[in-house]
Amino acid sequence: MATGASRSRGLRTQDWVRPAVYYGSLMPLVLLAVRAVTGSLGANPIAEVMNQLGLLGLVFLIASLACTPLRILFGWTWPVAVRRTLGLFAFFTILFHFFVYLVLDQGLALGPVLRDVGERPFITLGFAALVLLVPLAVTSTKGSVKRLGAKRWRRLHRLAYVAGVLGIVHYLLRVKADATEPILYGSVLGALLLVRVVDWARRRADAAKRQARAAG
Numbered sequence: 442m443a444t445g446a447s448r449s450r451g452l453r454t455q456d457w458v459r460p461a462v463y464y465g466s467l468m469p470l471v472l473l474a475v476r477a478v479t480g481s482l483g484a485n486p487i488a489e490v491m492n493q494l495g496l497l498g499l500v501f502l503i504a505s506l507a508c509t510p511l512r513i514l515f516g517w518t519w520p521v522a523v524r525r526t527l528g529l530f531a532f533f534t535i536l537f538h539f540f541v542y543l544v545l546d547q548g549l550a551l552g553p554v555l556r557d558v559g560e561r562p563f564i565t566l567g568f569a570a571l572v573l574l575v576p577l578a579v580t581s582t583k584g585s586v587k588r589l590g591a592k593r594w595r596r597l598h599r600l601a602y603v604a605g606v607l608g609i610v611h612y613l614l615r616v617k618a619d620a621t622e623p624i625l626y627g628s629v630l631g632a633l634l635l636v637r638v639v640d641w642a643r644r645r646a647d648a649a650k651r652q653a654r655a656a657g
Contacts (some may be wrong), residue, residue, distance in 0.1 A: 561612035
């Protein structure tokens with residue numbers, strides 16, 4: 442009885458958390474669009490839009506990576522239900538961040554863009570993070586899990602951590618003077634990764650104990 446009640450509560454939580462996360466994620470993007478329309482982006486609106494989109498993309502990415510550690514630490518199921526939504530928001534926000542740079546900042550001049558990607562480390566790292574996110578977005582559906590198999594799918598999606606690290610270093614190199622924010626985000630990502638590593642080690646140890654008992 443208690444188990445059924447707790448499952449019902451979990452389902453009810455997911456019912457309102459999913460739309461809340463979706464519309465909550467849209468809000469900063471809408472506010473940025475309003476600022477653009479009303480001309481309140483400051484003296485350098487293109488740089489402001491790029492910076493805000495890049496920061497939002499990083500926040501969405503870290504939020505998506507926090508979902509599984511929250512389940513591990515607290516037994517919550519609802520974060521996993523919104524992980525895909527947050528991951529897709531991260532991908533498309535970072536994609537728009539790149540498009541603003543490509544179209545508005547560089548005017549679709551591919552030569553300078555390719556030189557920047559090849560010669561400016563912070564742009565190289567940011568572009569590499571975007572490239573890594575492409576297959577993750579493409580394979581974010583349930584059908585992709587079935588086609589790839591759960592084990593291969595999980596292995597592929599661990600690239601999100603690599604993209605997160607690249608994004609933080611990109612941010613760190615970009616700000617140059619005050620590194621407080623990128624260090625803060627890096628610390629959060631490091632803590633999330635630590636939770637995953639400790640959980641992996643615990644499960645490996647439990648499996649080894651089970652095998653030893655079966656052999657004995």
